[in-house]
Amino acid sequence: MSAVKPLLLNLFEMNCVSHITHGLWRLPGNRRHTFEDVEYWTTLARTAEEAGFDAVFLADVVGAYDVFRGGPETALREGLQIPSNDPLLVVPAMAVVTEHLGFGVTFSTSYEPPFAFARRMSTLDHLTRGRVGWNVVTSYLPNAARNFGLADEIEHDHRYAIADEFMEVVYKLWEGSWDDDAVVADRDRGVYTDPTRVRYVHHTGEHFRVAGPHLTSPSPQRTPLVVQATASRAGIEFAGRHAELVFTGGPDEASVRRTIAAVREAAVRHGRQAEDVKFVVQASVVTGRTAAEVAAKVAEHERFDSLDGRLAHASLPFDPTAHPRDRTVGEALAAEGRLDDPATRGFPLEQRIADFLDATGRFARTFSVAGEPHVVVAEIERWLDDVGIDGINLTQHHSYGTLEDFGEFVVPRLRERGRRPEGYVKGQTMRERFGGAGPHLPPDHPGRRFAGGRGLRGRT
Amino acid sequence: MSAVKPLLLNLFEMNCVSHITHGLWRLPGNRRHTFEDVEYWTTLARTAEEAGFDAVFLADVVGAYDVFRGGPETALREGLQIPSNDPLLVVPAMAVVTEHLGFGVTFSTSYEPPFAFARRMSTLDHLTRGRVGWNVVTSYLPNAARNFGLADEIEHDHRYAIADEFMEVVYKLWEGSWDDDAVVADRDRGVYTDPTRVRYVHHTGEHFRVAGPHLTSPSPQRTPLVVQATASRAGIEFAGRHAELVFTGGPDEASVRRTIAAVREAAVRHGRQAEDVKFVVQASVVTGRTAAEVAAKVAEHERFDSLDGRLAHASLPFDPTAHPRDRTVGEALAAEGRLDDPATRGFPLEQRIADFLDATGRFARTFSVAGEPHVVVAEIERWLDDVGIDGINLTQHHSYGTLEDFGEFVVPRLRERGRRPEGYVKGQTMRERFGGAGPHLPPDHPGRRFAGGRGLRGRT
Numbered sequence: 029m030s031a032v033k034p035l036l037l038n039l040f041e042m043n044c045v046s047h048i049t050h051g052l053w054r055l056p057g058n059r060r061h062t063f064e065d066v067e068y069w070t071t072l073a074r075t076a077e078e079a080g081f082d083a084v085f086l087a088d089v090v091g092a093y094d095v096f097r098g099g100p101e102t103a104l105r106e107g108l109q110i111p112s113n114d115p116l117l118v119v120p121a122m123a124v125v126t127e128h129l130g131f132g133v134t135f136s137t138s139y140e141p142p143f144a145f146a147r148r149m150s151t152l153d154h155l156t157r158g159r160v161g162w163n164v165v166t167s168y169l170p171n172a173a174r175n176f177g178l179a180d181e182i183e184h185d186h187r188y189a190i191a192d193e194f195m196e197v198v199y200k201l202w203e204g205s206w207d208d209d210a211v212v213a214d215r216d217r218g219v220y221t222d223p224t225r226v227r228y229v230h231h232t233g234e235h236f237r238v239a240g241p242h243l244t245s246p247s248p249q250r251t252p253l254v255v256q257a258t259a260s261r262a263g264i265e266f267a268g269r270h271a272e273l274v275f276t277g278g279p280d281e282a283s284v285r286r287t288i289a290a291v292r293e294a295a296v297r298h299g300r301q302a303e304d305v306k307f308v309v310q311a312s313v314v315t316g317r318t319a320a321e322v323a324a325k326v327a328e329h330e331r332f333d334s335l336d337g338r339l340a341h342a343s344l345p346f347d348p349t350a351h352p353r354d355r356t357v358g359e360a361l362a363a364e365g366r367l368d369d370p371a372t373r374g375f376p377l378e379q380r381i382a383d384f385l386d387a388t389g390r391f392a393r394t395f396s397v398a399g400e401p402h403v404v405v406a407e408i409e410r411w412l413d414d415v416g417i418d419g420i421n422l423t424q425h426h427s428y429g430t431l432e433d434f435g436e437f438v439v440p441r442l443r444e445r446g447r448r449p450e451g452y453v454k455g456q457t458m459r460e461r462f463g464g465a466g467p468h469l470p471p472d473h474p475g476r477r478f479a480g481g482r483g484l485r486g487r488t
Numbered sequence: 489m490s491a492v493k494p495l496l497l498n499l500f501e502m503n504c505v506s507h508i509t510h511g512l513w514r515l516p517g518n519r520r521h522t523f524e525d526v527e528y529w530t531t532l533a534r535t536a537e538e539a540g541f542d543a544v545f546l547a548d549v550v551g552a553y554d555v556f557r558g559g560p561e562t563a564l565r566e567g568l569q570i571p572s573n574d575p576l577l578v579v580p581a582m583a584v585v586t587e588h589l590g591f592g593v594t595f596s597t598s599y600e601p602p603f604a605f606a607r608r609m610s611t612l613d614h615l616t617r618g619r620v621g622w623n624v625v626t627s628y629l630p631n632a633a634r635n636f637g638l639a640d641e642i643e644h645d646h647r648y649a650i651a652d653e654f655m656e657v658v659y660k661l662w663e664g665s666w667d668d669d670a671v672v673a674d675r676d677r678g679v680y681t682d683p684t685r686v687r688y689v690h691h692t693g694e695h696f697r698v699a700g701p702h703l704t705s706p707s708p709q710r711t712p713l714v715v716q717a718t719a720s721r722a723g724i725e726f727a728g729r730h731a732e733l734v735f736t737g738g739p740d741e742a743s744v745r746r747t748i749a750a751v752r753e754a755a756v757r758h759g760r761q762a763e764d765v766k767f768v769v770q771a772s773v774v775t776g777r778t779a780a781e782v783a784a785k786v787a788e789h790e791r792f793d794s795l796d797g798r799l800a801h802a803s804l805p806f807d808p809t810a811h812p813r814d815r816t817v818g819e820a821l822a823a824e825g826r827l828d829d830p831a832t833r834g835f836p837l838e839q840r841i842a843d844f845l846d847a848t849g850r851f852a853r854t855f856s857v858a859g860e861p862h863v864v865v866a867e868i869e870r871w872l873d874d875v876g877i878d879g880i881n882l883t884q885h886h887s888y889g890t891l892e893d894f895g896e897f898v899v900p901r902l903r904e905r906g907r908r909p910e911g912y913v914k915g916q917t918m919r920e921r922f923g924g925a926g927p928h929l930p931p932d933h934p935g936r937r938f939a940g941g942r943g944l945r946g947r948t
Binding site: 043045046051053054061064065066070090091092099100101102104105106107110111112113114116117118119120121123124125139140141143144147148150151152154155156157171174175176177178211213215218219220221222223226236237238239240241243244245247334 | 503505506511513514521524525526530550551552559560561562564565566567570571572573574576577578579580581583584585599600601603604607608610611612614615616617631634635636637638671673675678679680681682683686696697698699700701703704705707794
């Protein structure tokens with residue numbers, strides 16, 4: 029054990045042009061517009077592994093942002109998460125050119141069948157030798173629901189009920205359907221798999237019916253590292269039950285502390301250990317050789333920052349840019365006759381439009397630091413030691429500049445201070461990388477209750 | 489144009505141990521048991537590209553073969569398509585290490601939502617720069633249906649009705665949702681996509697409701713090369729409407745000729761050109777330096793051939809191995825009281841069990857040749873010129889031996905005879921490789937009726 033708390037270090041990504049730093053795809057030298065090419069991903073992965081990152085995490089959505097201004101036009105113009113490509117399919121390409129880097133992918137439990145997804149994740153876990161994690165989301169875009177046969181979003185708490193059953197199905201497939209020693213590959217006896225060690229799962233629930241057996245043999249981790257991002261009450265309960273790594277955030281440090289405490293409490297309530305859940309916040313870091321270099325980068329980011337991108341990303345149900353900047357939000361809503369509109373409930377009616385615009389959708393509001401390397405490291409250490417996080421998801425302003433800067437200026441100093449390991453542990457799985465004692469779910473995790481076929485309905 | 493008809497050359501694969509040559513995973517030096525590793529696929533792809541193959545085609549199933557002997561035990565023991573991993577996910581890994589090789593993947597229209605699949609294929613088409621094809625299947629295993637919430641298989645013709653609507657949805661997304669010039673990536677104006685050139689698809693049909701817009705920008709081919717394997721009446725009609733490449737076969741050459749003629753007729757009936765459909769048969773080829781070397785390989789294949797594997801693959805609804813070999817099939821069924829069982833209808837009642845066993849599920853029954861290279865080439869030429877096929881899917885007995893033998897012994901002779909090109913055409917898409925005039929569907933293909941947004945319900 030190191031004397032100081034180490035930092036978990038992820039690169040935050042999405043298979044699109046403009047993920048969260050809207051407008052910045054236009055920065056000179058930014059390669060984001062090449063995200064459709066396989067070379068974008070192999071270069072990214074090699075660079076992240078050279079810089080010693082733990083993992084690349086890919087966000088995802090399965091619909092267009094078409095609430096703001098009543099259509100997808102702003103999102104399209106901004107490249108705001110559309111076009112966006114499938115996140116799972118870039119992982120095998122990155123796996124070919126790396127040996128240690130982990131890969132987190134986002135997949136929603138709301139629209140696609142668990143059987144096929146379970147097989148895809150097992151395939152990835154095999155291909156990467158246990159280097160994958162799954163960021164469980166339930167989706168939130170109305171357009172996403174309409175891409176999958178529904179008239180509108182599924183109501184929030186109901187999405188989590190579906191997600192809970194989805195988890196039960198995939199745990200049964202990943203943990204219960206095949207025993208560890210099922211594959212014997214005995215050439216002499218002509219037995220590839222011992223059939224007595226494989227079983228149907230026969231899941232019959234409110235939302236899913238799945239027979240099994242799982243099509244894939246046990247992969248290095250079986251269940252990939254379970255990751256979740258949330259702050260809602262249903263989300264915290266879900267994270268307490270399932271998550272091993274939580275992406276958190278909030279308007280201020282106090283709210284991050286509250287979420288961490290609430291998830292840990294929920295974990296204990298579900299029979300798990302409080303420290304079995306790690307917490308990572310999205311971090312905006314701008315650094316460089318000198319204070320002047322940093323200031324120049326910040327100024328350039330400010331210059332390219334897109335207000336429209338941020339407003340569309342926030343799915344704002346009214347258009348504040350259509351009003352004079354010195355009006356208040358309340359006056360603007362009144363002028364549109366929408367003061368009583370449920371969609372505008374909770375807006376800061378007293379705030380001036382100018383201030384409202386400035387605050388809306390600013391990326392990485394909570395953890396944001398611009399400075400020379402020692403300033404960045406001090407801020408990271410404060411968050412680790414005072415706020416209580418375990419790691420960061422580094423927001424990319426520039427690809428690959430943000431990553432290269434962090435690797436060149438920040439990682440060496442973090443290593444000096446014992447916050448980052450000198451290199452990788454060979455053969456380590458994603459779960460072990462993020463604090464797990466072994467490649468598999470810990471014994472008190474709810475996924476493990478199906479191990480060895482316990483709790484399954486058996487053969488017929 | 490070459491004076492002789494060229495051969496289309498595919499390697500037939502599946503992401504599993506035992507695809508169609510059952511028992512042969514045990515052959516000395518066979519690497520099939522390493523299919524779960526990414527290196528299996530990168531080596532395969534490099535070897536296939538070095539040998540000048542057009543494409544690797546991956547079969548797929550989404551359930552276990554559990555009809556024979558009333559359970560999945562035989563399939564598990566044999567490694568018969570279980571464990572089996574997702575086929576799409578190995579394509580990006582192979583794309584990283586190749587420049588020209590095409591990739592065909594199998595996906596069923598019966599169980600998963602078209603919106604997500606359309607995005608996955610567009611992602612692959614981008615990552616491979618237009619080197620992908622889609623083998624459209626409707627699935628046939630009862631266990632597959634039970635993995636996706638159904639009690640049993642969807643009835644055959646109804647599966648094709650669903651498939652037709654599935655095609656309509658993906659054509660709308662691939663061909664109609666984005667114009668060619670939608671992505672402008674204009675850094676100065678801050679416009680990534682021109683929103684006037686992207687539209688919702690608003691599909692509302694009997695089986696699917698999909699709003700769109702497609703999440704992915706137009707990929708090199710838009711619609712990947714459409715491939716289909718069938719011989720049923722509904723299948724032939726479907727192929728005539730949609731397929732650009734057909735995998736065909738049958739008990740004899742006459743039946744192959746009939747299928748080719750029937751699909752071409754169906755194509756013309758649907759307003760397409762007869763020659764717009766190419767035909768490929770599964771081919772079993774054993775070759776080597778000398779006749780003795782070939783004979784030794786054939787003998788080794790015979791020795792490892794698994795009867796149980798073939799019977800389970802055929803989903804045989806009774807177990808002929810439980811009967812004396814000199815009984816007839818009819819006597820065996822009578823002994824089981826199953827002469828009137830609908831599942832055993834059509835069996836050759838007069839045939840001796842010994843002969844029945846010998847015939848059942850023999851791989852590549854139609855096109856099967858063992859001999860020195862000139863013998864193999866003569867047989868290929870006969871099939872091209874007399875039977876009227878356009879190419880073969882090479883069945884692997886040994887990985888990578890079958891591929892290496894074909895590359896070393898057969899390809900050079902095919903080149904000498906003008907049946908194979910000397911090298912690859914740089915930047916060629918899968919569609920062009922298989923005879924298309926350009927990267928996109930031809931104008932008379934039904935997928936093209938949505939080009940430019942024609943036939944879509946438009947913005948709202």
